Amino acid sequence: MVHRGELIPAYLDGELVGEEKQWLEEHLAVCARCGDELSALHEVGLLLSEAPLFSPQPGFTARVMARLAQKEARRRLTRVAPALVAVSLLLTFLALLSVVGLLTPWWSTLAAPATLIELGFDLLLRFMQTGTTLAQTCSFLLGATLGALPPGLLLPYSFLMLGLMMVWARLVIRAPLPQNN
Amino acid sequence: MPFDEAHGREGERGWVREALAGDQEAFARLVENYQAAVYNLAYRMLGNAGDAEDAAQETFLRAYSRLRSYDPARKFSSWLLAIAAHHCIDRLRRRRSTISLEDIPLGRQFSTDRDPEREIERQEEREEIRRLLERLPPDYRLVVILYYWNDLSCRQIGEVMGLGEGAVKSRLHRARRMLAQGLREERESASQRSNMAMGEAP
Numbered sequence A: 001m002v003h004r005g006e007l008i009p010a011y012l013d014g015e016l017v018g019e020e021k022q023w024l025e026e027h028l029a030v031c032a033r034c035g036d037e038l039s040a041l042h043e044v045g046l047l048l049s050e051a052p053l054f055s056p057q058p059g060f061t062a063r064v065m066a067r068l069a070q071k072e073a074r075r076r077l078t079r080v081a082p083a084l085v086a087v088s089l090l091l092t093f094l095a096l097l098s099v100v101g102l103l104t105p106w107w108s109t110l111a112a113p114a115t116l117i118e119l120g121f122d123l124l125l126r127f128m129q130t131g132t133t134l135a136q137t138c139s140f141l142l143g144a145t146l147g148a149l150p151p152g153l154l155l156p157y158s159f160l161m162l163g164l165m166m167v168w169a170r171l172v173i174r175a176p177l178p179q180n181n
Numbered sequence B: 001m002p003f004d005e006a007h008g009r010e011g012e013r014g015w016v017r018e019a020l021a022g023d024q025e026a027f028a029r030l031v032e033n034y035q036a037a038v039y040n041l042a043y044r045m046l047g048n049a050g051d052a053e054d055a056a057q058e059t060f061l062r063a064y065s066r067l068r069s070y071d072p073a074r075k076f077s078s079w080l081l082a083i084a085a086h087h088c089i090d091r092l093r094r095r096r097s098t099i100s101l102e103d104i105p106l107g108r109q110f111s112t113d114r115d116p117e118r119e120i121e122r123q124e125e126r127e128e129i130r131r132l133l134e135r136l137p138p139d140y141r142l143v144v145i146l147y148y149w150n151d152l153s154c155r156q157i158g159e160v161m162g163l164g165e166g167a168v169k170s171r172l173h174r175a176r177r178m179l180a181q182g183l184r185e186e187r188e189s190a191s192q193r194s195n196m197a198m199g200e201a202p
Helices: A004-012 A018-030 A032-050 A060-100 A103-111 A116-148 A151-172 B008-020 B024-046 B049-065 B076-096 B116-135 B138-148 B154-161 B165-200
Strands: none
Touching (some): A018 A032, A060 B049, B008 B024, B076 B154, B116 B138, B138 B165
């Protein structure tokens, strides 16, 4: 059985009809507790329906639009970030090439092409050579760095590098994660 | 600029379309129109002006980035209020683990009322409503706010919250009974305080 008090909100909304309504009204006439509840509910309804709608401080729209513009600018930066990374990698790569002295043979191949097939073959060969030399250089540099470090410093050093990379990533790629609702 | 019913849903749909096409002006108009509805919801949910401002701004930013997912067959306000409601409930969930609502001072509310006595009275009433709402669990609070301040029907509230009309109705009834209970307790402790004050007086 439903407790009669539970019907009071529906009664206040005028949702009770016929028998149920009569049943509750009879009960309200004799039960002081439910009578109290009815008046308290009535009061709550009044309090809430008279409460004003709070408005934000003036200039709200401008503040939202300013934040929006900021976000958009950051989004645009995020979009060009991969290109920036690619360009900087390419520049480093070229710098490395010129340091190792590998750029010259490339130029000479391109400057005096024989036949097209020969050129392609030559380029492929050069490419493989360059790759091998670069890999050797990298491994040499890495080995030299790691060898020069005392073994105790190896771990802190890697952490430092990792930390720097994370800071860099945080600064450049500040993309807000897509939020699903 | 108050919401113009005649301009109504057609204008609103136009604004959404224009905003989607990249027209910031159109989106600004949407913000202007719905700022009070969203801000009030955030204020009543979160209980202070600072959080309300931030949550309301965040709601519009999210709405902007999700504008593509808005279905024009739905009411724009329901869609927007759903975003606001989810965001506020999220915030409350995160907040619960850090600070309680009582520790946050009530933000000063902008008021045009010049009469200081009336202003104090209003302030007290505001505080009372805030304390009462605070007694409710967040989803009950949300139902009450949408019903009383956003003037949504139980069916519309159901749309916002992803609930059936019956579930909303029963929540609303239960929430109101909890509020009534709270009001009685407030009144009792207030009268006790005043009794004690009178007892202490020589």
